[in-house]
Amino acid sequence: xxxxxxxxxxxxxxxxxxxxxxxxxxxxxxxxxxxxxxxxxxxxxxxxxxxxxxxxxxxxxxxxxxxxxxxxxxxxxxxxxxxxxxxxxxxxxxxxxxxxxxxxxxxxxxxxxxxxxxxxxxxxxxxxxxxxxxxxxxxxxxxxxxxxxxxxxxxxxxxxxxxxxxxxxxxxxxxxxxxxxxxxxxxxxxxxxxxxxxxxxxxxxxxxxxxxxxxxxxxxxxxxxxxxxxxxxxxxxxxxxxxxxxxxxxxxxxxxxxxxxxxxxxxxxxxxxxxxxxxxxxxxxxxxxxxxxxxxxxxxxxxxxxxxxxxxxxxxxxxxxxxxxxxxxxxxxxxxxxxxxxxxxxxxxxxxxxxxxxxxxxxxxxxxxxxxxxxxxxxxxxxxxxxxxxxxxxxxxxxxxxxxxxxxxxxxxxxxxxxxxxxxxxxxxxxxxxxxxxxxxxxxxxxxxxxxxxxxxxxxxxxxxxxxxxxxxxxxxxxxxxxxxxxxxxxxxxxxxxxxxxxxxxxxxxxxxxxxxxxxxxxxxxxxxxxxxxxxxxxxxxxxxxxxxxxxxxxxxxxxxxxxxxxxxxxxxxxxxxxxxxxxxxxxxxxxxxxxxxxxxxxxxxxxxxxxxxxxxxxxxxxxx
Numbered sequence: 001x002x003x004x005x006x007x008x009x010x011x012x013x014x015x016x017x018x019x020x021x022x023x024x025x026x027x028x029x030x031x032x033x034x035x036x037x038x039x040x041x042x043x044x045x046x047x048x049x050x051x052x053x054x055x056x057x058x059x060x061x062x063x064x065x066x067x068x069x070x071x072x073x074x075x076x077x078x079x080x081x082x083x084x085x086x087x088x089x090x091x092x093x094x095x096x097x098x099x100x101x102x103x104x105x106x107x108x109x110x111x112x113x114x115x116x117x118x119x120x121x122x123x124x125x126x127x128x129x130x131x132x133x134x135x136x137x138x139x140x141x142x143x144x145x146x147x148x149x150x151x152x153x154x155x156x157x158x159x160x161x162x163x164x165x166x167x168x169x170x171x172x173x174x175x176x177x178x179x180x181x182x183x184x185x186x187x188x189x190x191x192x193x194x195x196x197x198x199x200x201x202x203x204x205x206x207x208x209x210x211x212x213x214x215x216x217x218x219x220x221x222x223x224x225x226x227x228x229x230x231x232x233x234x235x236x237x238x239x240x241x242x243x244x245x246x247x248x249x250x251x252x253x254x255x256x257x258x259x260x261x262x263x264x265x266x267x268x269x270x271x272x273x274x275x276x277x278x279x280x281x282x283x284x285x286x287x288x289x290x291x292x293x294x295x296x297x298x299x300x301x302x303x304x305x306x307x308x309x310x311x312x313x314x315x316x317x318x319x320x321x322x323x324x325x326x327x328x329x330x331x332x333x334x335x336x337x338x339x340x341x342x343x344x345x346x347x348x349x350x351x352x353x354x355x356x357x358x359x360x361x362x363x364x365x366x367x368x369x370x371x372x373x374x375x376x377x378x379x380x381x382x383x384x385x386x387x388x389x390x391x392x393x394x395x396x397x398x399x400x401x402x403x404x405x406x407x408x409x410x411x412x413x414x415x416x417x418x419x420x421x422x423x424x425x426x427x428x429x430x431x432x433x434x435x436x437x438x439x440x441x442x443x444x445x446x447x448x449x450x451x452x453x454x455x456x457x458x459x460x461x462x463x464x465x466x467x468x469x470x471x472x473x474x475x476x477x478x479x480x481x482x483x484x485x486x487x488x489x490x491x492x493x494x495x496x497x498x499x500x501x502x503x504x505x506x507x508x509x510x511x512x513x514x515x516x517x518x519x520x521x522x523x524x525x526x527x528x529x530x531x532x533x534x535x536x537x538x539x540x541x542x543x544x545x546x547x548x549x550x551x552x553x554x555x556x557x558x559x560x561x562x563x564x565x566x567x568x569x570x571x572x573x574x575x576x577x578x579x580x581x582x583x584x585x586x587x588x589x590x591x592x593x594x595x596x597x598x599x600x601x602x603x604x605x606x607x608x609x610x611x612x613x614x615x616x617x618x619x620x621x622x623x624x625x
Contacts, residue, residue: 022186022189022190025186025189026186029182029185029186029189030182032182033175033179033181033182037171037174037175053133053135053144055082055144055160055162056133056144056146056158056160057133057146059078059082059091059146059158059160060146060148060158062078062082063075063078063093063102063148063156063158064148064150064155066078067093067148067155067156068150068155075093075101075102076102079091079093079102079103079104080104082104087162087163087164087166088104088160088161088162088163089141089161089162089163090103090104090105090160090161091103091104091158091159091160091161092104092108092158092159092160093148093156093157093158094113094156094157094158094159095155095156096154096155096156096157097112098112098113099111099112099113100112100113101156113159132147133145133146134146137164138164139164140163140164140165141161141162141163141164142161142162142164143159143160143161144158144159144160144161144162145157145158145159146158146160206223206224207223207224207234207235207238210222210223210224210238211238214242219242219245219246219249222239222242223235223236223238223239225239267285267369267370268285268367268368268369269282269283269285269286269287269288269289269367269368269369270282270283270285270286270365270366270367270368271283271286271304271351271365271366271367271368272363272364272365273301273363273364273365273366274362274363275324275361275362275363275364276362276363278301279299279301280299280300280301280304281299282297282299282304286368289345289347289368289370290307290337290338290339290340291339291340291341292340296340306338307337307338308335308336308337308338309335309336309337309338309344311336312333312335312336315333315335316333316335316349319331319332319333320333320364323351323352323353323361323364324353324361326359327353327355327359329353330350330351330352330353331349331350331351331352331353331364331366332348332349332350332351333348333349334346334347334348334349334371335347335349345370345372346370346371346372346374346375347368347369347370347371347372348368348369348371349366349367349368349369350366350367350369351364351365351366351367352364352365352366415442415443415447418439418440418442418443419439419443421435421439422435422436422439467505467506467507468505468506468507468508469503469504469505470503470504470506470508471500471501471502471503471504472498472500472504472511472540472547472549472614473496473498473500473540475508475511475512475515476496476515476538476540476549477496478512479512479515479516479519480494482516483516483519483520483523486523487519487523487536490523490526490527490534491534492523492526492534492535492536493533493534493535493536494519494535494536494538495535495536495537495538496538496540497537497538497539497540498540499539499540499541499542500540500541500542500547501542502542502547502616504547504614504616505616506595506614507594507595510590510594510595511590511595511614513586513587513590514587514590514591514599514612515551517583517584517586517587518551518587518610519536519551520583521583521584522536522551522553522555522608523536525553525555525556525607525608526553526554526555528555529555529556531553531554531555531556533554534553534554534555535553535554536551536552536553537551537552537553538550538551538552539552545615545616546597546613546614546615546616547613547614547616548611548612548613548614549611549612550609550610550611550612551609551610551612552604552606552607552608552609552610553606553607553608554606554607555607555608556606556607557603557604557606557607557608558601558603558608560603563601563602563603566584566601567584567585567587567588567599567601568585569585584601587599591612591614595614596614596615597612597613597614597615598612598613599611599612599613
């Protein structure tokens with residue numbers, strides 16, 4: 001049954017429609033024939049029973065008359081007359097004790113009844129005084145029993161048996177007629193149904209055939225549009241849909257070609273990770289970056305993880321987990337991967353995470369870019385910057401030696417004068433212990449000052465590789481100790497206004513080098529212009545996320561024509577003997593690339609100002625952590 005059902009569902013729509021409606025109509029026709037036949041059968045049998053019951057009443061009335069008069073000859077004649085019914089099998093008159101007193105078969109006269117039905121009916125009739133007609137219907141005949149009574153006294157009964165074969169034959173003929181009529185009707189129905197369905201489904205079959213051709217890949221075929229009605233509208237809409245699909249495929253193909261050209265043009269490697277199934281695809285270019293042929297490197301997540309440098313794996317994993325946390329966070333990582341030849345290369349890995357409706361990350365699509373040469377260039381530039389910083393530091397060393405000379409000149413003079421005084425006293429033999437003691441104390445005091453000066457300058461020349469926690473004012477105080485005498489000798493006033501009490505986590509030695517360079521440039525500008533009442537003012541401000549300090553002088557400012565160029569390397573307004581053009585360039589490099597801050601130059605009403613902004617959080621670290 002189930003197999004036949006599957007076969008039916010695999011038929012064409014036309015066949016399903018014909019068979020389906022045909023089977024339904026067949027079912028209805030046979031139900032109708034069955035109901036009609038049953039009704040006719042019931043009606044026929046009911047009619048036969050009614051006729052038999054009426055006959056029994058007539059016969060009982062005739063028999064009663066003859067029995068009351070004890071006229072058995074008349075009784076026999078009554079039986080002979082009654083036997084003229086075509087469907088009568090026999091008729092019998094039986095006394096209450098079961099003796100046959102009249103029978104259409106004369107050989108049974110005087111016999112006693114032996115069948116159970118008649119004996120049972122006699123007993124019940126005698127016991128209950130039942131006078132009703134009892135009818136027993138069988139397949140081939142009907143038995144009718146009727147008690148004959150007189151003044152409430154049973155005097156006998158009649159037993160009639162009627163043949164039912166004629167009625168059965170009549171019923172069978174009606175069934176045959178009904179089935180025949182049903183088959184003719186069914187045949188006519190199928191013919192009409194086929195013609196109607198064929199007309200109805202011709203256009204639909206044509207549309208199905210068009211769909212089949214499209215499914216096979218023929219995108220140029222179109223459904224027939226003729227006439228009006230729903231099928232014509234359906235065909236028209238189907239053709240419009242095909243046109244839209246064809247146009248969409250052309251656009252998609254063009255977009256794919258553009259994407260392929262773009263990917264090939266960028267020389268990037270594509271990867272596509274299905275997070276749900278944990279499967280990943282690597283493009284041939286992706287594998288080429290790693291030195292593999294397309295069939296040499298498997299499309300495996302484990303293979304990709306194994307290629308990442310162990311020191312970079314935690315960073316990559318953290319970036320991926322962050323991009324999976326919520327939409328809008330793009331994945332980006334610069335790390336090292338292992339090539340087929342065993343060398344490590346640098347790649348920039350970028351991707352976008354795709355989320356489903358529930359907000360779960362289900363896919364990542366990204367690109368690999370080989371940035372090894374860029375990294376090498378950055379390393380070379382870094383080394384060059386370090387060399388330039390070292391060069392700048394060496395220049396600063398020469399300047400510091402000059403400053404040391406300024407710092408040492410007075411103490412050395414005091415020491416020399418004290419020693420000469422002591423030698424003169426000895427030569428004149430005018431030695432006084434108290435004078436010697438005083439001169440010796442002065443020499444020790446000046447010697448201690450010289451030693452402290454050496455320590456101050458030595459800390460400047462010792463570069464620090466680790467960040468330390470300092471206050472900006474401490475850096476300026478240290479700069480004043482180094483340059484104080486030089487500024488005093490030129491009558492330059494150095495003032496500090498500290499509005500910040502916050503500490504800063506930074507490379508203090510490099511910041512000191514920048515501060516000294518700014519102070520030195522201001523001093524030289526004031527000297528060159530013979531500024532009256534020269535001064536350098538330093539202001540320190542505390543902001544929410546940064547600390548800002550400004551160094552201003554009253555030297556007249558920087559020429560607007562060169563203001564934008566003063567941070568360029570080897571650009572200087574001084575002559576070759578006094579300037580290298582590296583001071584401000586290295587100051588900008590240190591502030592922006594090493595300390596992650598900003599520096600800018602401007603003019604105010606009286607001179608030049610340099611403003612430096614340093615973040616309080618340095619590469620994710622802060623003094624509050």
